[in-house]
Ligand SMILES: Cc1cc2nc3c(=O)[nH]c(=O)nc-3n(C[C@H](O)[C@H](O)[C@H](O)COP(=O)(O)O)c2cc1C
């Protein structure tokens with residue numbers, strides 16, 4: 001149904017047409033198709049709904065659709081039924097006939113599928129009343145729960161591409177630029193550089209050929225917000241990019257998506273194709289005379305390619321190695337031309353700012369950090385998923401009010417933000433407001449939005465070692481401080497976790513951290529020490545316990561722990577012996593079991609399998 | 619590593635792949651190599667040599683790129699690929715034990731492919747499904763909230779299917795969780 005829309009008025013008329021068409025649906029069943037929900041079987045749930053709706057000849061009144069990630073991955077598959085916004089969680093294909101019969105036909109609720117508040121024990125009807133959602137402020141994600149990401153019409157029906165029309169026809173490029181500057185929007189991909197200022201650099205750079213890039217590499221382990229934007233609402237990113245290109249004067253754009261996200265690649269490609277068909281991308285966009293095109297490039301599995309100069313090298317077809325800056329990409333980027341690179345979420349914020357104005361945007365957040373930020377809230381937390389909050393909210397609110405606290409009734413220990421460039425923040429700093437400056441002050445950083453919660457069962461030295469191992473594998477090897485420094489830090493940390501730590505190791509690590517910071521070529525090396533330095537800063541006693549007493553207080557480091565069985569608690573069920581891969585755990589009926597320390601490889605399977613908590617780690 | 623068994627590679631499909639990349643300069647290198655790998659499942663040396671001649675890009679450039687990025691393989695892959703996440707979210711929820719279990723079950727180390735080309739085993743920095751940690755992906759299907767026991771069952775199921783060379787493996791794809 002390709003149609004060229006060649007003016008803002010036509011776009012408005014078409015939007016009205018699409019809205020009218022949508023009115024024919026009395027009810028919409030929106031099943032979440034995000035990664036989390038689909039792993040929980042949401043595709044089967046969707047098929048079950050489609051089948052049932054057809055069987056009962058409801059197809060002309062009821063629409064079944066698959067949407068992007070709703071965020072509440074913990075309770076997947078999530079399904080929302082409009083117009084009432086009834087929200088069913090953890091729904092299975094078997095539940096579908098009952099939902100159709102009760103909710104769709106009789107307009108009644110299926111109580112047992114509603115979310116149950118763990119505190120009040122009350123069932124909650126609507127998603128916006130569930131505490132997980134109620135404390136969020138969803139702007140970038142506002143449409144994720146009801147848009148079909150593969151339908152440009154759906155996007156247009158909620159005002160999509162109106163910001164583009166406004167920018168092209170009611171504003172000059174300079175005015176767009178000023179609006180973005182005034183909004184205070186800062187980069188969502190890492191360092192938080194002011195977006196408007198970055199655009200201006202590129203705009204002011206001499207040259208008629210300019211490029212813009214959308215950084216969808218999202219290499220930070222533990223983060224999947226950008227994925228959820230690209231898979232849930234790809235058109236918002238495309239629209240932001242076209243507006244940016246207009247302000248900067250760019251002719252060509254690239255979306256660089258990491259290889260692990262095939263659906264993001266597919267949906268972004270589809271969105272570009274659709275935008276082309278509608279005349280919203282390509283030559284003479286909306287009849288404005290402005291032309292711009294976008295191409296998708298797939299990453300090939302290298303964390304460092306998220307760094308802008310490495311990413312540019314990768315698009316050029318080279319090994320993804322960073323180069324020194326200056327010259328900055330704004331002056332000499334892709335093929336030596338002025339290039340502006342922004343993160344996925346940064347781009348997705350642009351249409352919002354143009355639509356609602358810089359003042360509105362700047363009214364959200366703190367003095368220096370405006371707007372909202374998405375985080376992936378994961379780790380040892382009750383409500384894992386994607387959250388979007390106004391900047392300035394405290395870590396405690398995110399973790400307890402939205403995240404529902406620590407899972408398994410355990411105690412909070414630290415929250416890690418900023419990916420491998422970030423740090424671990426302890427309990428007593430949880431009331432810190434989340435903004436770029438505060439997190440940096442704490443020795444961590446905003447990063448792209450991974451937020452990994454750790455409980456008392458997490459060893460902080462093991463975490464620091466984990467990050468060094470990660471970075472050692474991902475360092476491109478071009479500069480010496482990063483290539484060698486990270487490996488040395490890894491050696492030292494490995495020694496500490498194996499009980500071979502020495503007194504001087506802590507100061508040695510701190511010194512190495514300084515070298516990395518001062519001497520590395522790119523951000524990877526420059527921030528690599530953060531996970532180490534922040535854990536030393538806040539969990540020094542844990543380092544000292546490993547080094548001086550050869551103990552791992554969290555019970556994680558294998559060389560420093562032993563497994564045994566509490567005779568009082570053991571019920572002789574034999575589960576431990578069954579799971580033990582080395583037959584170290586054994587026993588007879590009616591007698592407490594035992595663990596042979598010689599044979600034990602400390603895999604911890606027995607502890608996990610014991611229902612009575614009889615396996616002790618010391 | 620599977621060294622002995624390299625199947626005869628049919629290079630006919632290359633021509634067709636090449637046609638999509640004509641006249642676009644060196645920046646095609648990564649998408650080109652990705653397309654070749656999508657066709658063969660790995661990067662046969664002969665295919666890279668041909669591409670190098672065809673596009674007049676030095677072979678060293680190809681190898682430079684191919685060995686830099688984790689996604690590219692120079693040896694054939696197993697019929698099934700099991701990828702375990704070792705990302706931060708998975709790590710703090712016990713991914714190391716899941717990975718150990720897979721190593722034991724398959725008798726493979728990370729990055730290896732079994733001699734009979736039935737399994738390839740990889741670990742990945744993050745699979746982008748962190749809410750389900752620990753995550754394992756088997757042939758593109760995500761399995762969340764894994765633990766040693768669950769992953770053992772999963773792997774054995776595939777091993778069984780693979781030995782029988784029946785279609786059970788395929789059919790179970792959707793239902794194993
Ligand atoms: C090692 C390293 C990895 C990075 N990875 C990413 C990434 O995955 N996504 C991203 O948007 N930015 C990443 N960045 C930051 C980019 O270099 C760049 O600053 C950012 O894309 C700019 O966009 P923004 O201003 O909108 O944040 C990374 C930086 C470094 C040093």
Ligand code: FES
Nearest residue numbers: 703705708745748
């Ligand atoms: S950390 Fe394992 S999927 Fe992201």
